[in-house]
Amino acid sequence: MRGRWIWLTLVGIVVLGLVIAFGVLGEESQALKPKRSVAPSLLAPSGVGGSAATVSRGSKAAAPTVTVGATITAVSMDRDLRDLPRVPATPLSLPELDNPLPPGPKQGASPIDRPAPPAQSPDMPATIQNFDGMTHDLNGAGWPPDTNGDVGQLFYIQSVNTSIGIYTKTGTSAIGYPVTFNSLWSGAGSGTPCDTTNQGDPTVVYDPMGGRFFVADFAWTDTTNGPYYECIAVSKTSNPVTGGWWLYAVRADDAAHPWLNDYPKMGVWPDGVYVSYNMFDCQSATCSPGPFKEVRVQAMSRTTMEAGGVITLLNADLNTTTYFSLAPSTMHNNVPPAGRENLLVSESGTLFAWEVWKFHADFVTPGLSTFTGPTNVSQTAYTVAPATITTPGNPLDTLRERVMVQNQYTKIGAAESLWVNHTVNTGAGGAPVGIQWAQINVTGGTVLAAPVQQQIYGNLGGDLLHRWMGSLAVDKSGNMSLGYSAANAGNNPSIRYNGRLAGDALNGLPQGEATMFSGTGSQGASSCSAGTCTRWGDYSGMTLDPDGCTFWYTTEYYDSASGGNWRTRVGSFSFAPNNCTNSPTAVSVSRFAASRTARGVTASWRTSSEVQVVGFNVWRQNSAGRWTKLNPTLIAAKHAGQARGSAYSLVDRSAFKRVPYNYRLQVVAPSGKRAWYGLSAV
Numbered sequence: 001m002r003g004r005w006i007w008l009t010l011v012g013i014v015v016l017g018l019v020i021a022f023g024v025l026g027e028e029s030q031a032l033k034p035k036r037s038v039a040p041s042l043l044a045p046s047g048v049g050g051s052a053a054t055v056s057r058g059s060k061a062a063a064p065t066v067t068v069g070a071t072i073t074a075v076s077m078d079r080d081l082r083d084l085p086r087v088p089a090t091p092l093s094l095p096e097l098d099n100p101l102p103p104g105p106k107q108g109a110s111p112i113d114r115p116a117p118p119a120q121s122p123d124m125p126a127t128i129q130n131f132d133g134m135t136h137d138l139n140g141a142g143w144p145p146d147t148n149g150d151v152g153q154l155f156y157i158q159s160v161n162t163s164i165g166i167y168t169k170t171g172t173s174a175i176g177y178p179v180t181f182n183s184l185w186s187g188a189g190s191g192t193p194c195d196t197t198n199q200g201d202p203t204v205v206y207d208p209m210g211g212r213f214f215v216a217d218f219a220w221t222d223t224t225n226g227p228y229y230e231c232i233a234v235s236k237t238s239n240p241v242t243g244g245w246w247l248y249a250v251r252a253d254d255a256a257h258p259w260l261n262d263y264p265k266m267g268v269w270p271d272g273v274y275v276s277y278n279m280f281d282c283q284s285a286t287c288s289p290g291p292f293k294e295v296r297v298q299a300m301s302r303t304t305m306e307a308g309g310v311i312t313l314l315n316a317d318l319n320t321t322t323y324f325s326l327a328p329s330t331m332h333n334n335v336p337p338a339g340r341e342n343l344l345v346s347e348s349g350t351l352f353a354w355e356v357w358k359f360h361a362d363f364v365t366p367g368l369s370t371f372t373g374p375t376n377v378s379q380t381a382y383t384v385a386p387a388t389i390t391t392p393g394n395p396l397d398t399l400r401e402r403v404m405v406q407n408q409y410t411k412i413g414a415a416e417s418l419w420v421n422h423t424v425n426t427g428a429g430g431a432p433v434g435i436q437w438a439q440i441n442v443t444g445g446t447v448l449a450a451p452v453q454q455q456i457y458g459n460l461g462g463d464l465l466h467r468w469m470g471s472l473a474v475d476k477s478g479n480m481s482l483g484y485s486a487a488n489a490g491n492n493p494s495i496r497y498n499g500r501l502a503g504d505a506l507n508g509l510p511q512g513e514a515t516m517f518s519g520t521g522s523q524g525a526s527s528c529s530a531g532t533c534t535r536w537g538d539y540s541g542m543t544l545d546p547d548g549c550t551f552w553y554t555t556e557y558y559d560s561a562s563g564g565n566w567r568t569r570v571g572s573f574s575f576a577p578n579n580c581t582n583s584p585t586a587v588s589v590s591r592f593a594a595s596r597t598a599r600g601v602t603a604s605w606r607t608s609s610e611v612q613v614v615g616f617n618v619w620r621q622n623s624a625g626r627w628t629k630l631n632p633t634l635i636a637a638k639h640a641g642q643a644r645g646s647a648y649s650l651v652d653r654s655a656f657k658r659v660p661y662n663y664r665l666q667v668v669a670p671s672g673k674r675a676w677y678g679l680s681a682v
Contacts, residue, residue, distance in 0.1 A: 062319035064371040069254065069298070069313030075188045075247040076308060077233075081166065081175045082241065087182040089162040090197050092142030096397065096535060097262045097280050099292055099324040099349070106352050106381065124481075124499055124514035125573045131171030133554060133568035139163040139178045140566065141200065143528040144397075147568050148405065148471075148541035149554045150206040150213065153238050157213055158554055158570060159202035164215060166240055167570065174241050181217050184233055185247060192249040193219035194231035201538075203266040205273075205330055205406075208546055209664075209679030210306045210592070211238040214273060218252070218261055223285050228253045228261050230275055230298070234305045237590060246308040250298065252277055257317060259293050263538070265405055267328030267342060270335065270662055270681035272299045272361050274328035274342045294318050295326050297344065297371070299361035303593055303680055314361050316371040323374070324349065326357060327407035329418055332544035333476045334411040335679055337625040339660035343409065343442055344373075345420050347401045352379040354403075354420060354440060356447045375447040377440050382456055383425035385433045388534050389466040390489040393522025393558075396536035398423045398433055398468050405471060405539050412478045412502070414625065416443045417452060419480065423468040426458040434458020435470040435484060453506040457482070457498070460513060464488055467496070469537045469555065476548035478502030479575045482509060483516070483542045483553035492519040493536075495555055495569055516571045519557035525564025533564060550574045590645070592678035594663035600653040601682055603630075603663050607645040612669050613637045618650045621662040630654075634668060641670075655682075 136145065141162045149158035155174055158165040165178040181198035188195050202217040213235040220228045230250045237243030252261035261277035268274075276297045280290040299314040326344040341358040348355055357373035388395035400423050408419040418440040426434035438454035440447065458467040470484040481499035495516040498509040525533035540555035554570045592605040603618050615634035621627050630652055638646040655661060664679045 064316055064318050066314060066316045066369045066371050068366045069315045070251055071310055071312050072248050072250055073310050074305070074308045075190050075249075076244065077184070077188065077247050078244040080242050081179055081184075084179050084183045085186055087180055087186050089139075089141035089180040089182060090199055092161055092200050096538075097278065097287060097290060097292075099278075099401075106350065106384065122512040122514060124497065124511045125575060125577075126514070127516055127571040127573050128550070128577065129169065129171055130516060130569070130571040131167070133158045133167075133570045134160050134163055134165045134178050135568065136564060136566045139165070143523075143525060143533050143564065143566065144535040144537050145556050145566050145568060146200060146202055146538050147554050147556050148202065148204055148539055149552070149570065150204045150541070150543045151545050151552045152206045152213060152240075153211065153546055155240055156552060156570060157204050157215060157240060158568065159204045159215060159217075160568060161200035161202065162198050162217060164202075169572075171570070181231065184245070185231060188247050188249075190247065190249040192229050193221045194229050194247070194249040197221050198231060201262070201264055203264060204541070205266050205268045206543070206546075207268045207302065207306070208332055209270060209335065210302065211589075211678060212236075212306050213240050214266060214268060216264065216266060216275070218264055220260070223260065223282050223287055226253055226258055226260065227251055228259070230261060230264055230277075232273075232305070236308070246305060248300075248305060248311065250300070250313065252296070252298065253279070254315070257294070257296060260287060260290070261296070263325060265325075265327050267330035267407065268302065269329065269331065269342045270302070270338065270340070270679060271363065272302050272342070273305060274299050274344070274359060274361075276326045276328055276344065278325055292321055292324070294320060295323055295346075297326060297328070297359060299342070299359060299369075301363045304363075307593065312363070312366065314363070314366055314369050316359055322349070323355065325402045327403045327405060327420070328359075329407045329409040331409045332473065333546070333548040334409065335621075335662060335664075336409060336411060336416070337623055338621050338662040338681060339623040340445060343407075343418055343447075345403050345407050345418060345440070346374070347403050347422055348376065349401070351376060352381050353377060354379060354438065354451075356418070356440065356442070358445075376449065377438070377447065378450050379436065379438065380454055380456060382436060383428050383431070385423045385425050385468070389433055389468065389487070391487045391522045392489065392492055393524040394532055395534050396487070396493070396523065397534050397538070399537060400424070404469070405541065406473070406543070408473055410474045410478070411625075414443065415441070417474075418442055419472055419474055421470045421472055421482065423470070424456060426456055432459050432464050432466045432488065434467050435482065437470070437472060437482060455507050455509065457509055465491060469540050471540045471542040471553070471555075473542040473544045473551055475544055475551070475575065477576065481542060481551045481553075481573075483540060483555065485536070485540070485555060487519075487522070492522045493557055494518045495553075495557055495571070497553060497573070499575070501575060516553065517557055517569045519559065521558035521560040521563070523558060523564065523566065545572070549576050589665065589667060589677045592665045592680060594661075594680035594682050596657075596682050597651070599651050601655040601661065601663070602649055602651050603665070603680070604647070604649040605665055605678070606647045607637070609643050609645055610637045610639045611641060611643055613667060614640050614670050615668045616648065617666040617668070618652075619664045619666060620652060620655070621664070623660055627664075
């Protein structure tokens with residue numbers, strides 16, 4: 001018996017040795033294989049969690065984690081913005097913080113030298129509005145302006161480093177002069193750098209469900225040691241001038257992640273507001289050196305913020321330097337089905353692929369929150385863009401591999417999509433830079449491995465113009481518009497846009513390029529923190545009006561031969577101006593919200609005027625996207641035809657516990673015309 005055990009033991013040792021040997025050989029043979037693009041059938045399926053499907057740069061990516069962060073109490077700011085003190089902006093001090101591992105040759109099919117596309121017929125609609133926004137000398141605090149904005153029912157809000165401009169939809173300033181972020185936060189008394197030291201990287205998003213604006217930038221007083229904040233202001237009503245604001249000083253770092261929150265990007269979603277950051281370990285006052293550490297994404301309850309309640313942060317940490325610059329999805333006219341995760345997109349550093357992530361934020365039971373991905377979505381092979389392009393003035397940044405804002409979500413019928421873009425070379429060698437845009441299919445929450453359509457756009461008719469710093473949006477009918485800057489060594493930067501109708505052939509923008517504004521000068525400032533001023537962008541903003549069909553675009557330009565006084569422009573246009581859903585009650589409903597109660601879900605709303613209101617309907621959407629009207633007959637307005645308001649509520653007793661739903665209010669005018677107002681997720 002003893003001999004038998006000895007024999008079995010020897011056999012086991014031999015087998016174990018063979019397993020280890022083949023395992024090592026297998027690893028070595030895999031390490032020696034050249035990396036390549038992953039075939040669509042091998043891409044990570046939707047919902048893959050914990051780590052990347054493809055590990056970039058030869059190092060294993062750590063698993064993302066979601067933790068419960070701090071609770072934040074809102075500060076109420078009830079002053080008319082026209083009465084705020086004029087507090088100067090904080091001078092910007094940081095250079096551009098970039099991924100320390102710049103993109104090298106991509107793995108996969110080799111880019112081809114594409115022939116220049118033919119010149120296009122100019123069929124894009126002309127601008128409806130076209131007016132000047134803020135400028136460096138009057139409102140700015142450095143370079144670049146980081147121009148962006150969004151539009152509500154009555155106002156357009158533009159932000160730059162480090163001021164806010166509010167305009168009527170005809171281009172008139174609604175506050176007389178732009179206010180700085182320091183002015184907006186003056187007197188807040190939050191005890192954080194948000195009160196006095198706002199540093200820039202502003203974002204503006206409009207929530208079409210609640211009819212509220214979210215305006216934010218970051219702040220700190222100690223670049224090296226922090227703490228670092230994202231200063232988020234939420235309008236209390238649809239009127240950002242007189243309606244007041246809730247101010248949230250959100251701590252972006254923590255003891256385990258004590259890093260600066262650069263390049264914040266915001267998306268608004270039925271359940272929450274999502275903000276992503278590139279986190280850098282700043283080791284000097286200029287963050288140089290400042291190693292990149294990870295991407296962090298924070299989620300906050302949208303309805304709680306709009307009500308001025310106490311929020312609890314949910315922090316998703318990628319825990320790796322493998323990924324960079326995630327853009328949260330944001331909605332405009334189209335609303336995702338109840339329970340849909342926020343879908344973030346980044347650009348692969350090694351593959352020709354978009355990376356799609358899912359953040360399920362559970363604000364009721366935070367421990368059930370998850371952050372999963374990425375799923376790789378294939379791209380047409382391209383040559384990586386150079387770091388800068390030539391102009392008659394200074395060379396200007398391209399930001400090449402960063403996904404440009406916004407990551408636009410659309411739902412046309414049952415089809416759900418994400419629309420994204422970034423800057424690439426239009427060919428090989430000395431070809432000008434252009435814009436690669438794509439429509440990614442995410443119907444039902446399943447991310448498909450191949451895009452619905454994509455294009456490397458630019459070099460029209462062989463004009464050798466660089467087209468970059470893009471931003472796109474999609475209207476309620478599925479028509480898309482892309483705005484961008486255009487320049488080369490012989491042409492000053494101008495503001496241009498192009499687009500496609502929903503019925504156009506896939507993979508192109510055939511409507512023809514239009515010019516919103518022709519710049520007459522180029523950037524010539526001698527320095528931006530250090531060295532020649534090459535900073536441009538860092539982003540622009542194409543957004544969609546609540547009417548569902550009017551596009552609004554803003555970016556920068558110059559009107560003098562040289563210098564550093566950047567200027568900005570705001571313009572609007574529409575493919576179907578006579579088919580817009582103009583709400584007859586845009587300012588009549590002041591609030592709509594749904595909340596769970598012991599009896600079910602209670603939908604409540606308040607009106608401020610009922611001159612153009614005869615009644616209301618309340619609708620519920622389930623996770624399959626189906627809408628159901630809850631009231632069998634019209635809920636009559638209490639003061640129909642009068643300039644008076646009232647409060648209303650409806651209890652949905654058929655709602656199941658722990659099942660996500662969206663609720664929306666339909667307002668009925670005397671003419672019978674119906675308009676949607678607000679949307680609340682439970």
